[in-house]
Amino acid sequence: MATYVLDGKASATLPRRPLAVQLATATPTTGVRLAARTADGASTRVIQQSPGLLILPRVDVETTIVAVPDAGRSNFDQGTVVHVSFGPDGGNDPSADIAQLTPRDVSGMSFIELATVAPDGPDTLVVQTRLTIPDAPLPPLAAKARVACRGVLRLDQVPEADAVTVRCIVDSSASMAALIASGAVAAAGDVVAGVAAVVGDRPTIACTRADGATEEIAPADLGEFLSRPPGNGFGLLMGSRPTSPAVGRSLTVIITDGPGTGLTIGTGPRSGEATLVISPSRAATTRPGFIGAQIEPPQPGGDPREALIASPERLTTVVAGLLAATELGSVRR
Template sequence: MVTHVLDGKSRAHLPRRPLAVSMAVVGEPGSAALAARMNGNADPSAIVHSPVLLILPRVQHETLIVAVPGEGRSTFPTGTTIHVSVAVDSAQDPDPDRAQLTARDVSGLSYLELATIGPDGDRLAVTTRLEDPEVPLGPLASRARAAARAVLGVDQVPDERQTGIDVRVDTSLSMLGSVRNGGVHAIMDIVAGISSVVSADEVPRVSLIGHRSVGLPAVDVTELAARTQEALLSSKFGVGFDPSVTTEGSVSGVRRMTVSITDSASGASLGGGDPLAVTVVVSPSRAALSSPEFVGAVVPPSPNGGDTSEFLLGDPEIVDQVVEAVLRPLVHNNGRLSGTVS
């Protein structure tokens, strides 16, 4: 047996024989199904053996293999990961040649293109559509990523529509409690999840704004929350937060959104006229949401004084609401991107 592992923009060749496309699903039973499409419609040559097994008896044209939510669902449930392989369908060979796609977390999506299969001379070419490998994230960031995918309707925003994220963290004295209880850490995890969808090619730029304003070194989204927390714990907190202060240089040709993290909606909530500026208020009060001028979300701390991340994981609908609110200006400017999955 030869196993080809497809990652990035890779392709594998299999013998020109009947193929079996199979899928293993980690998550709720029946949460995902396979489908074969040709020119946007169901491929009549494909035999649906079960929701997770397709047989392609004769591949004479390019066929697109997709994953769709199962059992009448509109989106894949949170925590759904799929493992898909394309193998020679042979009863005589228990271990045939196959192409293995990298596992994909499809939480929140309504559709995902997996691979194309088509003739290539005397062989069949299997080409992955999963151009960017999945970034492994922690539980809270993963939940935020799934929520962002549900809001935007895509696995990752196409390159030409990606949006960089600039984060400005309030370092006023009043923010110390939100740093110590993990509130800011939790919000940075949410930002990491959003960033992996809207700006996968660029990590967020983070500035600490207050008594002394400083830009933090760029780090991968997997370390974003932890590195920001470390910087905050070693910072000097002072008086005043001006979200218009920036430590970032300009980036030509890249659209950007600004996320201000503070414990007060005053000043930052109006976004300074920037249509892609939002404020995330870390506070037990939801008063900011009552203002028609406020653009953003409120993240409450744990009511029992525990870690904010653990609290949010115990009530994930709050995470979904925060993500939807943060992305609302982007959706307003772009619309939902469903149908352009990578």
């Protein structure tokens, strides 16, 4: 018996016989159902023994296995992590090979393609994962922001043709010192990192601070990078744009404690430029032409990261505000 764990672009070859697709979820409720369809979108012959157990008696054409919300839901519940395996129907053969997909958090999404099953000669089937980009490890808040971004866009990963270059500009004026010390700026960086993990076209985020110098930071490291004071000190205010202009599709997020600093550059929906304001007041977000979102600084002794993790609805609102600066609404399902 061999167990194939499929991630990236991996595939597995299984005997061509009736195939069982089984689903387990790491969530206190169910609400997930497996389905199968062919390349033209038509349904194919299956035996649906339960929402989480699908039998393919025969596979003659490429068939896509998907997960959809069940029990009247329009989206998957928060905290829904799907675990999917493929093996022979019956499960009585201890020597049978099994293919498993890497677990995937689908919270807030309304649909996800999991894998394809296709004939490969008279005796074998090929199972190919559709989760082509494995989830890279991220800090807890960044991982939650990634989940929120998927929920807003209703997809697992933005197609390559729609991906954007993600950039981050950080206000380094003196008023930001307390927000860096409290962890609020790091929390904002984690949110940007989570969004970049879904919509970004590069493995790094271009981050610009203080003197206008830009560093390429991995999403997993952005929050930690922004938890440290700028090397040139505070009180330095950049011009309104990075030293090198964005080329092609982009999302530039300005992290600041309020519009009016000279950093706010978003001028309207789909401008590619959004402002993430760290302020106890939402007044800044009501200004005409504002595109972006607001997060509150922590109370004394509070943890801004934990506060956002504990409020998935608020985190989703923040992520949606940043995405409003892009054209990614066109790829929503």
